[in-house]
Amino acid sequence: MVEIKGALEIIRSQRVHLDSEVVRLKDSLDRVLAEDLRAGCDLPGFNNSAMDGYALGGLQQAYKIVGEVAAGDSQEFILKKGEAVRIFTGAKVPEGSSAVIMQEKTEVKENLLILKELPKEGQCIRKKGEELNKDELVFSKSYQITAAGIGMLGSLGLHKIKVFKKPIIQLITTGNELVAPGESLQAGQIYESNSGAIEAALKSKGFSSSASIQMEDDFELIKTGISEALENTQVLILSGGISVGDYDFVKQALEDNGVEELFYKVKQKPGKPLYFGRKGNQFVFALPGNPASSLSCFYIYVLPLLQKLSGLPGKGLLELNLPVSKDFENKGDRPVFLKANIDNNWVEILNAQGSSMIGSMAKGNALAHVEAFEKIEKGSLIKTLLIS
Numbered sequence: 001m002v003e004i005k006g007a008l009e010i011i012r013s014q015r016v017h018l019d020s021e022v023v024r025l026k027d028s029l030d031r032v033l034a035e036d037l038r039a040g041c042d043l044p045g046f047n048n049s050a051m052d053g054y055a056l057g058g059l060q061q062a063y064k065i066v067g068e069v070a071a072g073d074s075q076e077f078i079l080k081k082g083e084a085v086r087i088f089t090g091a092k093v094p095e096g097s098s099a100v101i102m103q104e105k106t107e108v109k110e111n112l113l114i115l116k117e118l119p120k121e122g123q124c125i126r127k128k129g130e131e132l133n134k135d136e137l138v139f140s141k142s143y144q145i146t147a148a149g150i151g152m153l154g155s156l157g158l159h160k161i162k163v164f165k166k167p168i169i170q171l172i173t174t175g176n177e178l179v180a181p182g183e184s185l186q187a188g189q190i191y192e193s194n195s196g197a198i199e200a201a202l203k204s205k206g207f208s209s210s211a212s213i214q215m216e217d218d219f220e221l222i223k224t225g226i227s228e229a230l231e232n233t234q235v236l237i238l239s240g241g242i243s244v245g246d247y248d249f250v251k252q253a254l255e256d257n258g259v260e261e262l263f264y265k266v267k268q269k270p271g272k273p274l275y276f277g278r279k280g281n282q283f284v285f286a287l288p289g290n291p292a293s294s295l296s297c298f299y300i301y302v303l304p305l306l307q308k309l310s311g312l313p314g315k316g317l318l319e320l321n322l323p324v325s326k327d328f329e330n331k332g333d334r335p336v337f338l339k340a341n342i343d344n345n346w347v348e349i350l351n352a353q354g355s356s357m358i359g360s361m362a363k364g365n366a367l368a369h370v371e372a373f374e375k376i377e378k379g380s381l382i383k384t385l386l387i388s
């Protein structure tokens with residue numbers, strides 16, 4: 001049995017092999033750069049106007065209007081002192097321009113421009129390269145692409161970028177009692193709900209499973225199922241059958257498939273019988289079958305590894321220290337992850353904390369952490385992991 005910290009340390013310290021691929025910029029949201037990106041051009045690429053108004057040759061009170069430049073025009077003016085051109089936002093500022101003045105601060109009489117106030121040198125001109133110069137570093141390797149990142153790279157003319165591949169993930173749920181939702185139940189059966197929850201959790205964090213299989217508690221079947229899954233997967237996630245019962249075959253089946261155990265059992269509630277193993281560059285998590293245990297373990301332990309395998313640091317869920325809305329005492333000897341809800345920066349610990357109860361987790365957005373035998377008073381800070 002390992003402590004929570006030790007289990008996380010084992011996961012975070014895994015050396016991982018990362019492959020890269022080229023994707024279209026517009027498909028790259030949340031992907032992680034596999035190389036440093038340098039600017040292929042200046043940004044902006046030419047001096048341009050920040051306002052609809054007039055580009056001014058020299059700084060004075062009155063000008064002769066000699067023409068017009070709109071955004072996209074390639075017409076080249078060279079302004080002399082005392083000359084002005086009508087200009088619009090984004091248009092190329094003519095050579096010889098000292099400033100641009102917004103039209104609200106001007107009066108026009110025929111082709112004479114009179115300023116209501118004296119302009120300052122360079123005002124309202126967006127200078128070539130003022131945001132970024134050609135060859136300057138735009139984003140470093142391991143930058144995770146945001147919407148603004150896509151905008152930035154698009155403004156530099158990039159349409160394809162090299163990112164780390166996402167891990168190939170497969171899911172196996174085990175249990176004789178499990179029946180797919182939509183079918184009818186016989187005595188002793190329950191609906192299989194973990195695969196749906198884990199697939200959704202994967203999706204919400206930017207991942208997906210390439211296959212999801214349901215298996216009976218049959219040692220040979222599970223052993224073969226694991227062997228087949230390991231033919232083409234980087235992360236195999238199993239649910240159920242990992243405790244100590246006579247029908248819990250997962251651990252032995254993993255061992256028989258050459259998977260090396262990295263830890264088994266974590267001193268925590270829920271999720272004590274959590275298993276983590278490795279075979280070459282492949283990783284295996286066997287999550288305890290109880291629905292709230294399996295989903296909590298996914299967020300706390302599986303997610304950091306998936307992040308690492310995508311080129312990220314693997315920090316897992318965002319950790320916050322927030323005040324708790326009522327007293328809480330953990331009377332047990334295991335640290336707990338409690339289903340909780342963060343609202344208005346307060347943490348509410350929800351009712352129905354049982355490992356088999358997923359409903360309360362569905363109403364919350366966080367997992368609050370309390371140490372063994374710890375008493376927490378209303379208003380004191382509690383370590384909370386934000387799920388969404």
Ligand SMILES: Nc1nc2c(c(=O)[nH]1)N[C@H]1C(S)=C(S)[C@@H](COP(=O)(O)OP(=O)(O)OC[C@H]3O[C@@H](n4cnc5c(N)ncnc54)[C@H](O)[C@@H]3O)O[C@H]1N2
Pocket residue numbers: 173174175177178190191192193194195239240241242243244245248270271272273287288289290291293355356
């Ligand atoms: N003698 C002991 N018994 C148990 C221990 C222990 O330390 N000693 N640990 C308990 C804890 S804690 C947990 S958690 C469970 C985990 O057991 P398994 O991982 O072997 O899970 P199962 O027995 O297969 O299932 C547990 C529970 O969850 C339901 N389940 C399983 N899979 C699904 C699914 N895909 N969808 C919905 N529900 C599922 C299953 O019916 C069981 O009720 O072991 C305790 N026992």
Ligand code: MOO
Pocket residue numbers: 268269270271272273288290292293355356
């Ligand atoms: O792992 Mo169990 O979740 O403590 O019921």
